[in-house]
Amino acid sequence: MLIEARSGRLTAWGNALFAGLVSPDEAAEEIVGEDDRHRVLGVPGADGEGVGLTLALGRLRALGAVGLRLALPAPGHPLGLSGPPEFNSAALASGEGVVVEGARSGLVPEVTESGPGGDSVGRADRHVDVVWRCMPVREAPPADVPSLGEAERELADAMRETTEVLTRLDIAGSGPVADAALEAYRARAEAGRRLLAPGYPARAVRVLELAQRVRALVSIASTEGGDGREHGGAVSAAQIAARAEALRPVERTARRAQVAAYNSYAEERERRRH
Known part of the structure; x- marks a missing residue:
């Protein structure tokens, strides 16, 4: 993930x-x-x-x-x-x-x-x-594909929506699977891996990092054992479906932001041409 x-x-x-x-x-x-x-x-x-x-x-x-x-x-x-x-x-x-x-x-x-x-x-x-x-x-x-600026604004809203959804649906985000996934994420971040290549703006790196964090949270919430139980806090098929439906637009926003970050090089090149 x-x-x-x-x-x-x-x-x-x-x-x-x-x-x-x-x-x-x-x-x-x-x-x-x-x-x-x-x-x-x-x-x-x-x-x-x-x-x-x-x-x-x-x-x-x-x-x-x-x-x-x-x-x-x-x-x-x-x-x-x-x-x-x-x-x-x-x-x-x-x-x-x-x-x-x-x-x-x-x-x-x-x-x-x-x-x-x-x-x-x-x-x-x-x-x-x-x-x-x-x-x-x-x-x-x-x-x-949004612009880098649009993607950054959308991600800020998505982070708030993710927290609200997980809280409302009683997905605590704790448990062995979630803990291991978040620990892997922290380890990679602390290792200082290069998210993008030379020539990319710092804003693109920031947007990509946040987009990956949002997708990680969505993936954890959707994974078996995400809070220590098979379907998190959801105990019925209706609640499971509600969680998936609520998180779908958040995941979509994060994917759009990832694409915007990687494509910001092309975006900047087009801006210079005009």
Whole structure:
């Protein structure tokens, strides 16, 4: 719940690379993160078997790419998408995607995990491969993406709404699952991880941090054992449904804010152009 979308990392560090603020190797390392390998399929003019991130980003830049935008669509909410239907469907199935501005292309990740499962299994025992599929994208305004300023104001309201909803529905936010999730969040924050790449404004980092916090709270409230019981304080199907319905717009606001934060680089570039 507290790990950023791979498409977010690709958007942020790809933009920093295009701006000349980081080297190709540094960008690729940050995008890959703890995964084992990333390949890109379908880049025009590239090897049909797939190429590495540095070569793919270089090729897209040669094709006219000027920046990257994040999409985090959900059923009924094509957040950040601009078509055509084939790309929208792939991004919706994945829950994320990247629009390459200037190159009329988009990238959607397909993740394959192998190795034994279980919480006791170490990272070295698992292998994660990511294949980015490059697809044609329509050059059009992305759906439902707010400005950074709008997102920050909406998040402030969402935080208040979340607290009110959890209190009204008797979801205390305590218990082993909630405690572990919040502790993981605090540990990551205290470690000073870089939420965004060089070149992003401090306001974008602040908005992204708050958006992730809101999504974490919503996820905890929706998770089995979130307050030590299977459905929190809700004891009937009607109350469970009421909780989900009440939290849905809050989660939507947090997703919109995440997209606004990652896309603030493109927003600033557009402002300078005009």
